[in-house]
Amino acid sequence: MDPAMDDLLKKVKHLEETNEQMRTIINFSSDGLYVVDHRGITLEINKAYEEMTGISRDEVVGKNIRDLVFVEYFDRSAAYMALKSKKTTTIMQKIKKRKYFVATATPVFDSDNSESREVKMVVTSVRDLTYLNHLQNQIREAEQNKESQTEHASTHHENSPLVFNSSEMKSLVEQAKRIAAFPTPVLITGPSGTGKEVLANFVHQYSPQKDQPFVKVNCAAIPPELFESELFGFSGGSFTGARKEGKPGLFEQADKGTILLDEIGELPLPMQVKLLRVLQDQAVTRIGEVKPKRLSFRLICSTNQDLRELVYNKKFREDLWYRINVVHLPIQPLSKRTADIPPLIDYYLQKFCSKYYLDKHISPDTLAILTHYPWPGNIRELKNIIEFLVVSTPSDSISPRDLPDHMKDNGRFEFLSLDENREGDGSIMSEQLNLKETMALFESQKILSALHSSKSIRSAAKLLGIDHANLIRRMKRLGITYQPKDS
Structure with missing residues (x-):
């Protein structure tokens, strides 16, 4: 036999053995796993993924993730986002128009050199959102039963x-x-x-x-x-x-x-x-x-x-x-007490970031849009929207383009982003707010922006040009809470 051919067959056999080993390893995971190469071609999925999504291995292996999104296997792809950004990306993903999942795509690089490294593959971990909520409810019930001696x-x-x-x-x-x-x-x-x-x-x-x-x-x-x-x-x-x-x-x-x-x-x-x-x-x-x-x-x-x-x-x-x-x-209704919107947004943002172990912040442009939105569902709608933004936004900063379409295109609500309608002092003029509410909104935006850009309240105060005690008083008055980024 030709030595070159013999060497090629050995390499093919080694590759097949490696693939079989990888398939065995990922099938031990209880999370759904989806692996694509640097071009977005599907290399492997595990049994847990097949069971929770209803998608078989033969349907997707060898196919480009973008093509699968186009034919509506998924509404969007965390793996594709991770390939583009070269960063770990977490989104809420709808699969086969039926169920929602939390998908976290992690890029694997070909070297440790941060300047020249390229993405070798992307491994996406998928968890059933319904099942996660069920587990959280069970944990919450167990904690309540433990804390309460008599629970009706x-x-x-x-x-x-x-x-x-x-x-x-x-x-x-x-x-x-x-x-x-x-x-x-x-x-x-x-x-x-x-x-x-x-x-x-x-x-x-x-x-x-x-x-x-x-x-x-x-x-x-x-x-x-x-x-x-x-x-x-x-x-x-x-x-x-x-x-x-x-x-x-x-x-x-x-x-x-x-x-x-x-x-x-x-x-x-x-x-x-x-x-x-x-x-x-x-x-x-x-x-x-x-x-x-x-x-x-x-x-x-x-x-x-x-x-x-x-x-x-x-x-x-x-x-x-x-x-x-x-x-x-x-x-x-929330539309008649606009001053409550920024502290509510801040409260639920901190709550869901802590719940999902994420670190996200809302840009001033986005905060202004959320503050002017009429919120027909009131606090319940606000809470759901903030949770959606926390789990679905791929980057750390939540921008206006990350908002749901109905908020961006709402006919009752005309609003230009800060980039398009910026006054000399960076404020946004609106006939919906009186002077006191407008000043409170602007102050909240500046403080939240400084807090998200700083490692502590003291450094945020320095950035704002005020002393530490003054900033704490202002935060208390505006209902702004602070949670250190490494907590």
Whole structure:
């Protein structure tokens, strides 16, 4: 045999053995792994990737990642981004238009020389976002069970703090603190996503009952036929299928604590009559029993509906409305308290960077766009958008081009980026903000930019030309939090 041919066959055999070894190694990983070469050609995927995505090895090996994006195997490719940037890239990726995954693409270089090195291949680790959320929920539940000696299935503790800077919210929170010490009923109103449950928990935490149960009831989620048994409980054998030992209702579980009736406007009229009786007597009678049980609880109700209009249309009892509307705490939509947007963005940015072990910051241009966006979904929408930006932006800096299309193209919202509409002092003029809000927005932008460019508050203060104590006072006033980059 020709020595050259013999040498070539040995090399081919060695390459096949190496590939087989690599395939064996990556199949041990519980994460999905996707490997491409320097041109973007798919070299290998492991079994975990096949199982979680439904894509077989034969479908993609040997094909260019860009072609696979074009035929919509993926909505975009972390590996392709990593090839272009030569940096580790993390995105949220939709595969086969069905499920979302967190994909982290890590380039492998041909040498250690930072000046001349080229990408040899890219290894992408893929994790099922649904499964990650499931694991996080299990961990959270385990921690709650460990911390709580007595945990009711319906007891809910909202850990999100009240983050605000607007005069409207400052006044509302002060009022909530004042009335928290008294056992009077409270009605919290406001559009969906404004934080009504968080405010309800705030009232509970400032009340004398703060160490007692805080029970949340979603009136819109309970079928009408189960309302009475869920709220008031039942005795053993009171109806077919009832537990022998019976079951305490949600009002009993809230005894000596606080009960939140969320979406109170969804309560059926027959149940409104029975609820009114419970509130008048401070007692409940289980189904199948005749003797009432005396209770002591703090009632908080919340709704995104206009209860006056429901009363006028005979869909809500007027006497019940008077009973629950002793103290009214109305929360304005986020579009009417613009000063709260920068501190909320900063809070959720720090939260999700810490959660996903990432280090991202929002550019001043992007912060200005986010501040002027109308936020129809309020804080709930803001939280989801910030999480999306943290996991999907390939670079450390979140720029306007990273925003979702509906935010960039929203017809109700005309805005030019700082690069296109920059005034002499770098501010953006808007008829939507008054002078005080505009100054607060500009100050927040400058401080956040300095913090993200510095290793400490002290160095940020030096960059801004003010002393350390002055910067801390300004951050406290604007509701800006700081987390060191290496923490």
